[in-house]
Amino acid sequence: MSEHELRVSKIRNGTVIDHVQGGQALNVLAILGIDGSEGLSVSVGMNVPSDRLGRKDIVKVEGRELSPSEVDVLSLIAPEATINIVRAFDVVEKNRVTRPERVVGVLSCPNRNCITNAEEPVDTRFTVIADGVRCEYCSTVVRADIAAHIDV
Amino acid sequence: MRQDHLITATQLSRGDIEAVLDRARAIAADPTAYADRHAGTVLALCFFEPSTRTRMSFDAAAKRLGIDTIDMGDVSASSVSKGESLADTVRVIEGYSDALVLRHPSEGAAQMAAEFVDVPVVNAGDGAGQHPSQTLLDLYTIQETHGLDDLTIGVMGDLKYGRTVHSLATALTNFDARQHFISPESLGLPRSVRFDLHETGAQIREHDDLGAVLPELDVLYVTRIQKERFPDENEYHRVAGEYQIDASVLEAAADDLTVMHPLPRVDEIAPDVDDTDHARYFEQAHNGIPVRMALLDSLLESTHE
Numbered sequence: 001m002s003e004h005e006l007r008v009s010k011i012r013n014g015t016v017i018d019h020v021q022g023g024q025a026l027n028v029l030a031i032l033g034i035d036g037s038e039g040l041s042v043s044v045g046m047n048v049p050s051d052r053l054g055r056k057d058i059v060k061v062e063g064r065e066l067s068p069s070e071v072d073v074l075s076l077i078a079p080e081a082t083i084n085i086v087r088a089f090d091v092v093e094k095n096r097v098t099r100p101e102r103v104v105g106v107l108s109c110p111n112r113n114c115i116t117n118a119e120e121p122v123d124t125r126f127t128v129i130a131d132g133v134r135c136e137y138c139s140t141v142v143r144a145d146i147a148a149h150i151d152v
Numbered sequence: 153m154r155q156d157h158l159i160t161a162t163q164l165s166r167g168d169i170e171a172v173l174d175r176a177r178a179i180a181a182d183p184t185a186y187a188d189r190h191a192g193t194v195l196a197l198c199f200f201e202p203s204t205r206t207r208m209s210f211d212a213a214a215k216r217l218g219i220d221t222i223d224m225g226d227v228s229a230s231s232v233s234k235g236e237s238l239a240d241t242v243r244v245i246e247g248y249s250d251a252l253v254l255r256h257p258s259e260g261a262a263q264m265a266a267e268f269v270d271v272p273v274v275n276a277g278d279g280a281g282q283h284p285s286q287t288l289l290d291l292y293t294i295q296e297t298h299g300l301d302d303l304t305i306g307v308m309g310d311l312k313y314g315r316t317v318h319s320l321a322t323a324l325t326n327f328d329a330r331q332h333f334i335s336p337e338s339l340g341l342p343r344s345v346r347f348d349l350h351e352t353g354a355q356i357r358e359h360d361d362l363g364a365v366l367p368e369l370d371v372l373y374v375t376r377i378q379k380e381r382f383p384d385e386n387e388y389h390r391v392a393g394e395y396q397i398d399a400s401v402l403e404a405a406a407d408d409l410t411v412m413h414p415l416p417r418v419d420e421i422a423p424d425v426d427d428t429d430h431a432r433y434f435e436q437a438h439n440g441i442p443v444r445m446a447l448l449d450s451l452l453e454s455t456h457e
Contacts, residue, residue, distance in 0.1 A: 113279050115260035120237050122264050129347075137260025138281055139160075139344035 014062040016084040022055035027147045072100040077147045108151035114138040157266040157273040160282045161319035166326035175446035191218035196249035198224045200256040213444035272451040280313040287319035289443040293436040297410045301328040308334040309375030316414040325352040332365045333358045373412045398422035
């Protein structure tokens with residue numbers, strides 16, 4: 001058993017999000033709305049050595065199977081991420097994240113004058129474009145550092 | 153035009169634009185034929201920012217179609233001053249009217265409003281975003297003076313915050329237009345507009361000096377550079393002075409150059425230009441009536457079908 005496997009223990013049932021770019025694990029949890037209050041058992045490995053990424057993060061969520069629609073939004077900050085569904089300690093399903101067409105309610109618009117930053121009863125909504133996202137209300141284009149705009 | 157709302161110029165196809173302009177031309181030729189066309193209909197004017205031309209021309213256009221108008225009045229005297237959300241305001245006013253014209257200081261306000269109501273919403277300016285009904289009357293003016301294809305247009309002034317510029321630049325991508333943008337570097341086109349222009353493969357060039365491009369222009373569209381965009385008044389005067397035109401500047405232009413401005417102007421077009429054949433900005437403002445009549449006519453017609 002290698003050293004990094006010892007650091008993050010196996011789960012019985014749930015979801016393992018692997019190959020997350022190093023340093024993004026907490027943003028992954030934020031996007032998924034997992035903050036501990038729901039009682040899920042969560043393990044996080046950060047900056048684990050990786051052949052593919054150099055350094056990677058791993059997030060293991062015990063007792064919850066995340067659907068593709070829930071995790072596709074992760075592609076914005078962790079495009080290489082793989083989603084493993086685990087049942088009885090076995091990986092029964094392994095998927096890559098795919099880019100969604102639209103992201104609702106996860107990001108805040110960096111344009112302070114956007115109506116979504118006023119006190120209005122509306123979720124943010126971004127269209128995913130080739131190299132970023134675009135606000136569907138004010139048209140602001142966000143390319144760099146999308147993680148900085150996570151608002152959950 | 154088969155649209156429920158008019159929110160941005162990006163939603164307008166060439167066919168949509170030509171349909172409104174054709175209808176506007178028919179209205180201008182025989183306005184009395186449209187006088188009672190929408191009798192019994194009510195249009196709500198909801199202006200959360202000051203407006204003279206847009207508010208009055210929508211009001212006048214509506215009345216010339218037989219439409220009654222109700223006006224929210226000054227924001228400071230409305231329930232907005234009590235902290236009511238825009239979403240609540242438009243849902244209430246929807247019950248009083250058959251269509252809404254909305255001006256608001258936040259970008260995206262009209263889009264959001266349209267999601268909360270079932271009546272047509274016309275964006276009459278959302279912050280530094282879009283002003284598509286102005287664009288329709290700008291296009292009408294260009295079509296009347298030069299034509300919309302094989303057009304070389306220069307757009308000068310505040311391109312960053314100028315919502316009329318954003319809508320016009322986007323709408324012109326439907327036509328065979330070469331667009332030149334002339335501004336100080338700090339007031340160049342915003343990334344969102346560049347994105348739309350890039351997506352359509354539009355032919356654009358950017359300059360910091362009008363002189364280099366003036367002789368080849370068919371249309372020069374001038375906008376106001378606002379003092380509040382500059383941290384320092386001296387800097388404002390220095391920069392704004394470089395983007396002002398007068399009759400002597402226009403001596404280098406083609407004889408049939410059309411000069412346009414969405415108004416109000418301050419000193420970016422000197423009064424001596426008014427007396428030249430280039431000046432079309434007052435005619436442009438007047439075109440707001442037939443064009444907004446055509447727009448309201450087509451939006452209300454769609455809701456009746």
